[in-house]
Amino acid sequence: MSKTKDNLSDADVIDRFKKGDKEVFSILVERYSTRAYQIAYGVLHSREDAEEVAQDVFVRIYKALPKFRGDAEFSTWMYRIAMNLARNKYRWNKSRGAKQNISIQATRENNDDSGPGIQVSTPELSPDSQAELSEFTNTVMREIQNLPPLYREALVLRNVEEMSYERIAEVLDCKLGTIKSRIARARDELRKRLES
Amino acid sequence: MNVSKSQTPECPSISDLSAWHDGEDCPAVDKHIQECRRCKHIVDFFGRVDQTLADSMQPPSGLNQRIVERCTQMSTTPL
Numbered sequence: 001m002s003k004t005k006d007n008l009s010d011a012d013v014i015d016r017f018k019k020g021d022k023e024v025f026s027i028l029v030e031r032y033s034t035r036a037y038q039i040a041y042g043v044l045h046s047r048e049d050a051e052e053v054a055q056d057v058f059v060r061i062y063k064a065l066p067k068f069r070g071d072a073e074f075s076t077w078m079y080r081i082a083m084n085l086a087r088n089k090y091r092w093n094k095s096r097g098a099k100q101n102i103s104i105q106a107t108r109e110n111n112d113d114s115g116p117g118i119q120v121s122t123p124e125l126s127p128d129s130q131a132e133l134s135e136f137t138n139t140v141m142r143e144i145q146n147l148p149p150l151y152r153e154a155l156v157l158r159n160v161e162e163m164s165y166e167r168i169a170e171v172l173d174c175k176l177g178t179i180k181s182r183i184a185r186a187r188d189e190l191r192k193r194l195e196s
Numbered sequence: 197m198n199v200s201k202s203q204t205p206e207c208p209s210i211s212d213l214s215a216w217h218d219g220e221d222c223p224a225v226d227k228h229i230q231e232c233r234r235c236k237h238i239v240d241f242f243g244r245v246d247q248t249l250a251d252s253m254q255p256p257s258g259l260n261q262r263i264v265e266r267c268t269q270m271s272t273t274p275l
Contacts, residue, residue, distance in 0.1 A: 022271060041252070058266075062270065156249070159246055160253075184214035187241075
């Protein structure tokens with residue numbers, strides 16, 4: 001009995017791709033594009049840059065997949081590529097002195113490509129609460145950008161589908177205790193900056 | 197609610213509070229959080245930051261399609 005699309009493991013998909021079935025690549029995109037985007041957005045805080053990085057991640061994977069040996073899980077490999085490309089883009093932006101232009105006007109209903117912006121919709125809140133939340137969101141995202149990169153990367157990965165400390169350690173090639181410490185320091189630093 | 201932000205010497209470390217917030221099993225921290233408003237305030241803050249990140253990292257619609265189109269175009273273009 002042949003497996004349905006949903007039942008294919010990543011290894012099955014990669015095997016088919018290597019044998020010439022290029023259409024199965026869309027399965028990997030469906031499974032992992034959100035996570036690639038989230039990593040990039042968390043590092044870059046720009047919707048435009050995050051989409052560019054997410055696309056670049058899969059272009060890289062598409063090119064390299066025929067030679068993928070499976071020494072690490074596909075997802076780990078993908079996370080590493082996403083983090084590396086996001087890191088490179090961050091450095092490039094920093095070297096160019098790019099300014100972050102953050103808009104929190106958009107809501108999730110307007111979730112389109114209209115440009116950078118944080119998309120938060122909380123219709124159950126009063127306008128005052130919405131404004132307060134938006135200010136908090138804006139401040140949090142700005143301060144995350146000001147964290148030391150090692151702290152920021154660990155915290156961002158933790159918030160990509162609640163990635164485990166073990167997986168984060170694998171992606172960033174660190175010891176478990178180091179990850180635990182970096183995440184705690186990132187949070188503590190944010191708390192000090194936001195509550196001072 | 198104004199809560200003093202300083203922890204006392206009896207409070208768990210920030211590292212332990214952060215790990216507890218992420219699901220690490222620690223009965224001592226469980227008990228402490230119920231009794232200490234300062235530490236409760238800190239882990240509540242961690243939760244707000246996580247929620248903020250989760251809300252703001254949602255991808256735009258059509259992302260998958262654009263990725264697949266770009267990869268497909270690449271595969272049909274001679275390198």
